[in-house]
Amino acid sequence: MLLEQIKKENDIKRIPPENFPQLAQEIREFLLEHLSRTGGHLASNLGAVELTMALHYVFDLPKDKIIWDVGHQSYTHKILTGRKEGFDELRKFGGLSGFPKRSESSCDAYDTGHSSTSISAGVGYVSARDLSNEDYRVVSVIGDGALTGGLAYEALNNAAQLKRNFIIVLNDNKMSISENVGGISQYLSNLRTADSYTGLKTEVKRTLNKVPGIGPAMVQRIHKTKDSIKQLFIPGMFFEDMGIKYLGPISGHDCGRMIQVLNEARKVEGPVLVHVLTEKGRGYEPAMRHPARFHGTAAFDLEHGIPLANRGKANYTDIFSTVMRKFGDREKKVVAVTAAMPDGTGLKRFRNMFPERFFDVGIAEEHAVTFAAGLALGGLIPVVAVYSSFLQRAMDQVIEDVCLQNLHVIFAVDRAGIVGSDGETHQGCFDLSYLSMIPNMTVMAPKNKWELSDMMKFAVRHNGPIAVRYPRGAAYDGLEEYREPMVYGKSEMIYKGKDIALLPVGSMVKTGEEVYHLLKEEEKNPTLVNARFVKPLDTKMLDSLADDHKMIVTMEENVKSGGFGSAVLAYMHERHPQIRVVIAAVPDAFISHGSPDVLKKEVGIDALSIYKKIKEAYKG
Ligand SMILES: Cc1ncc(C[n+]2csc(CCOP(=O)(O)OP(=O)(O)O)c2C)c(N)n1
Ligand SMILES: CC(=O)[C@@H](O)[C@H](O)COP(=O)(O)O
Numbered sequence: 001m002l003l004e005q006i007k008k009e010n011d012i013k014r015i016p017p018e019n020f021p022q023l024a025q026e027i028r029e030f031l032l033e034h035l036s037r038t039g040g041h042l043a044s045n046l047g048a049v050e051l052t053m054a055l056h057y058v059f060d061l062p063k064d065k066i067i068w069d070v071g072h073q074s075y076t077h078k079i080l081t082g083r084k085e086g087f088d089e090l091r092k093f094g095g096l097s098g099f100p101k102r103s104e105s106s107c108d109a110y111d112t113g114h115s116s117t118s119i120s121a122g123v124g125y126v127s128a129r130d131l132s133n134e135d136y137r138v139v140s141v142i143g144d145g146a147l148t149g150g151l152a153y154e155a156l157n158n159a160a161q162l163k164r165n166f167i168i169v170l171n172d173n174k175m176s177i178s179e180n181v182g183g184i185s186q187y188l189s190n191l192r193t194a195d196s197y198t199g200l201k202t203e204v205k206r207t208l209n210k211v212p213g214i215g216p217a218m219v220q221r222i223h224k225t226k227d228s229i230k231q232l233f234i235p236g237m238f239f240e241d242m243g244i245k246y247l248g249p250i251s252g253h254d255c256g257r258m259i260q261v262l263n264e265a266r267k268v269e270g271p272v273l274v275h276v277l278t279e280k281g282r283g284y285e286p287a288m289r290h291p292a293r294f295h296g297t298a299a300f301d302l303e304h305g306i307p308l309a310n311r312g313k314a315n316y317t318d319i320f321s322t323v324m325r326k327f328g329d330r331e332k333k334v335v336a337v338t339a340a341m342p343d344g345t346g347l348k349r350f351r352n353m354f355p356e357r358f359f360d361v362g363i364a365e366e367h368a369v370t371f372a373a374g375l376a377l378g379g380l381i382p383v384v385a386v387y388s389s390f391l392q393r394a395m396d397q398v399i400e401d402v403c404l405q406n407l408h409v410i411f412a413v414d415r416a417g418i419v420g421s422d423g424e425t426h427q428g429c430f431d432l433s434y435l436s437m438i439p440n441m442t443v444m445a446p447k448n449k450w451e452l453s454d455m456m457k458f459a460v461r462h463n464g465p466i467a468v469r470y471p472r473g474a475a476y477d478g479l480e481e482y483r484e485p486m487v488y489g490k491s492e493m494i495y496k497g498k499d500i501a502l503l504p505v506g507s508m509v510k511t512g513e514e515v516y517h518l519l520k521e522e523e524k525n526p527t528l529v530n531a532r533f534v535k536p537l538d539t540k541m542l543d544s545l546a547d548d549h550k551m552i553v554t555m556e557e558n559v560k561s562g563g564f565g566s567a568v569l570a571y572m573h574e575r576h577p578q579i580r581v582v583i584a585a586v587p588d589a590f591i592s593h594g595s596p597d598v599l600k601k602e603v604g605i606d607a608l609s610i611y612k613k614i615k616e617a618y619k620g
């Protein structure tokens with residue numbers, strides 16, 4: 001086994017490149033064997049095996065810096081830097097992260113998880129290196145999907161001015177999570193169909209040399225003119241016209257060729273982009289056939305590629321998906337917007353049934369929000385379906401473009417709260433704070449699956465910016481009998497008691513119910529209210545609770561700072577200072593990866609922790 005010889009970074013250099021196909025095979029087997037048990041980002045990793053090997057062969061780690069965009073494709077990099085033993089605990093609490101982490105290895109140059117950052121970070125590294133007169137290489141590895149993000153273009157614009165070596169590797173597999181979309185994707189596909197540009201240049205030079213009357217000096221002159229050979233043969237050399245040398249396209253599964261071209265790239269004075277073509281899911285038939293399904297997968301049966309766990313109860317995304325399908329039929333003004341997440345957000349069904357009313361804008365959350373502002377001004381009702389942590393990208397657009405103009409844009413904020421195994425970068429623990437601070441914005445969270453549906457219908461009838469936030473995973477199907485009609489800014493009384501009022505938000509209503517029963521067991525008679533609205537606060541309900549309660553306990557899957565509990569506390573402090581407010585919320589910290597149940601316990605927002613907190617605080 002060649003893989004056994006790899007115990008730490010740079011060990012790969014001791015393996016002769018002619019044995020690389022075997023090593024690649026062993027790495028793929030390793031990935032498949034482990035990920036079929038643990039789950040993880042399979043397809044992108046299978047596609048990037050040879051590319052990672054070539055990078056590790058050509059560059060010296062940790063001295064040289066490899067910056068992975070998104071970072072979901074960095075598993076082979078982890079294997080080649082001495083972390084293969086950690087794969088049994090991949091993405092589990094305390095185990096190996098699914099993304100690069102500087103705290104995990106000195107070979108991880110940059111922490112990622114969100115898309116399109118690698119070129120910016122690379123330009124920063126290069127500028128720091130040159131200012132400090134240091135000598136190392138910087139390589140940013142970006143996918144064709146990540147290259148649809150605006151930040152990448154801001155960075156390319158900046159990179160073009162660099163005077164010293166900076167290597168960008170474009171890993172082009174024609175896929176984002178689902179099919180890549182838009183003009184850039186089309187442009188790359190044109191480049192792919194061109195012969196290898198690097199090879200073509202040499203070939204053209206050779207041909208010109210053979211033409212009678214054209215000597216070497218003339219060839220050189222032709223090569224140097226503005227309308228040079230590349231312009232004649234490959235129109236619109238976007239990168240080169242900007243001042244970034246372009247090498248490729250080359251096969252990303254041919255280590256020998258990649259080593260050769262990467263060595264050529266090392267010699268370039270200035271920015272250079274190496275265009276590498278790979279196949280997502282390479283080497284595993286089910287993943288090659290269904291790359292989107294195997295982009296991020298739960299544990300699966302290796303032989304057939306079928307998930308091990310049963311599908312189970314409907315999740316909130318399924319409910320949202322069904323509501324959107326119904327809107328497709330009944331609400332003709334409703335249109336759907338996603339930033340490259342048609343599968344994850346559940347919009348795929350809407351796309352298939354109402355393609356003309358569906359917009360995938362690429363990994364471009366900022367654009368998605370401003371685009372939605374335009375749609376709303378044009379008389380439509382856009383639903384922007386987006387993960388909580390990805391919407392962070394578009395804060396300015398939510399404030400300036402949507403809320404400032406008080407536009408009727410609906411934000412369906414999925415993956416809100418603790419998401420689990422993706423960890424710090426993906427936990428949706430800030431949206432209640434960053435959305436509810438904005439004037440004109442309405443913020444809601446459903447307690448169960450029926451309420452998500454009711455809230456979406458309410459959001460369509462509302463006029464103004466409105467967000468409905470719901471978590472990853474199974475939709476709660478309890479409390480079915482509590483389905484009071486939605487009234488703007490009004491919470492829902494579930495159990496009326498006295499002394500202690502439990503006031504959970506959204507997914508925490510289920511937890512609140514558990515706390516309620518724990519308190520009941522010890523003869524207490526608490527109240528349980530479903531908050532429904534985080535903004536506006538139901539101050540009438542708060543006033544009435546002040547009459548016969550001594551304590552209000554708020555519960556939310558969001559950071560304490562600026563969240564629901566903070567708002568309730570501020571109100572009660574001003575109007576009813578005699579009432580104690582206890583806030584159960586995510587602490588002021590980035591929450592690592594692990595299963596949501598474990599993480600909720602860790603941060604103290606599970607039922608038992610909240611119950612204990614109440615016992616400590618309540619003095620009868
Ligand atoms: C800001 C942001 N939006 C959305 C995502 C979700 N996401 C993760 S990977 C991915 C597709 C990336 O495509 P590409 O860069 O081509 O990599 P590939 O998976 O094809 O290797 C998307 C949309 C993200 N990580 N960050
Ligand atoms: C890397 C990335 O950002 C996505 O692949 C993300 O992991 C998807 O998360 P879900 O599994 O919650 O859709």
Ligand SMILES: [Mg+2]
Binds near residue numbers: 144145171172174175
């Ligand atoms: Mg891709």
